Amino acid sequence: MAKVLMKGCEAIGEAAIRAGCRNFFGYPITPQTEVPEYLAKRFPEVGGVFVQAESEVAAINMLYGGAGMGKRVLTTSSSPGISLMAEGVSYIAACHLPVVLVNIVRAGPGLGGILPAQSDYLQATKGHGHGDYKLVVLAPSSVQEAVDLIYEAFDLADRYLTPVMVMGDGMIGQMMEPVELPAMRDLDDLPVKPWATTGAKGRKPNIINSLYLKEEECNANNWKLKEKYDEIERNEKRSETYACRGEKLDVLIVAYGTMARICKTAADEVKRVDKKKIGLFRPITLWPYPYEALAKEALKAKRVLVVEMSTGQMIEDVKLAVLGKRPIDFYGLTGGMVPSPDDVAAKLREILK
């Protein structure tokens, strides 16, 4: 299929349609508003349902209702809006419902700023809403990968009956790149959902619920969730390595999303000019985190450098992977400041001294 030039947010919307999603509920917030704008215009052509919710709180609850009806549902937002959705996502996870949400991360905390950031890592992978649940978190580093991961996110959500988040920074949402769009899914071939609340005709009523007043029942649901998360951890860890061939590395950079692309340029530069072996490890699933794959690469290196558009969030997972066996350095900028290849190269030279 021929490539088309698309803005990240619009490509995300089109990828959702191609994945069989016809139901979008969302609220405007920079820098992801082009997704609802695109779908508001595009959905009528494909028979989709678009509702601009009164808030992110309402939007995520509309998703909850739509997912319960067995439909593929999508919302997109940015950091402050994702915070507001936390309660709803907790209910959705507890009820074993499949939804896809996109966080085009902007600078925080508070109102922060509208420029790219990676400061929602801990929120997405460790916390977000209340209770014992996990979000599957996918981190694209290009518009093409955003398209591919959105397409796959709906399948993951349906396979594991769990919320899946695609987390890109503002750059993913705003930049234009050539993309190859995947084929349009046949709506009749989507997974059958016998648990959906589509009317108790000829069967007992289906109930979607996360209230368990008996402690044994609540405990049982939490361990049922945990079993599912264990299965996801076994099956779905994804990562990519760059320039890691061979037995020895001087430095292994660990970065995700668009930051990883910038780090590739820095790694190439330091390799060419300084004749040092610089590898890059890029986690694609932020949860489940590819600890084992990272440990394998990290042990080949003398040092590890974590680069993030935050003051250091993913570094906690890198430390868990490396377990103190290698020194770990950090470089980060925040507030919408994006480290340049020169910034990262300078940090590499500093730690190589």
Next chain:
Amino acid sequence: MKKIFGYPESLTPSPTHYCPGCTHGTIHRMVAESLDELGLRERTVGIAPVGCSVLAYNFFNCDMFEASHGRAPAVATGAKRCRPDMIVFTYQGDGDLASIGMAEIIHAANRGEKITVIFVNNAIYGMTGGQMAPTTMPGQVTTTCPFGRDPGHEGYPIRVVELLNTLKTSAFLARVAVHTPLSIIEAKKAIREAFRLQSEDVCFTMVEVLSVCPTNWGLTNTESNKWLEENMVPYYPLGVLKRPDGDETPTPETVASMEGA
């Protein structure tokens, strides 16, 4: 022999957890009877958010959703928009709908979501043990206004159907009560009418039901019914406040005049 009275198919046979004298059971039954009479049970999903009725999924014999506090109209929006052929109702208390869920109810009504909202107003938070609600009457004592609600401090009770009546969007808005046999008959008519309008895809429908909470009011059942009549009915007038566009719209009018609607 012809059977003239029985247990509604849309209710499960399980006993409810409601307190003695509570009117949730009566209102559940009226919803169930309406679904039965209109033949809607097999394509209905009910949504009960946090409050005394959060366990309603145990009592209604149709597909059910439990929702977070105040968000039922948003959940209902998602459900109905994804499956417009379904009958979707929410069953909400006054703390849920008129306090934490005010944004969701106003916007669902304003969008004209074709759902039915059963809004149970007993002027107090029941589940958490008798705190002040947005609908608590001036002077009414609750655990969080122990000296009585002071309008100078807490404002006046919110009249929700009147508030929604300011919206231009077509709707069926009624207020009924369940403290006397006659009022129960009128309440049933309004609830059935709301479901009928939804089943014909006409408009947003909401029935506010003035209800009692003897446990948290600290009154006997009989005293509670009297208190409702003397304190709530004058402030919350009963009747159909709004009929869908194109229908005759005398507002406000009494529920009694709904005969033959």
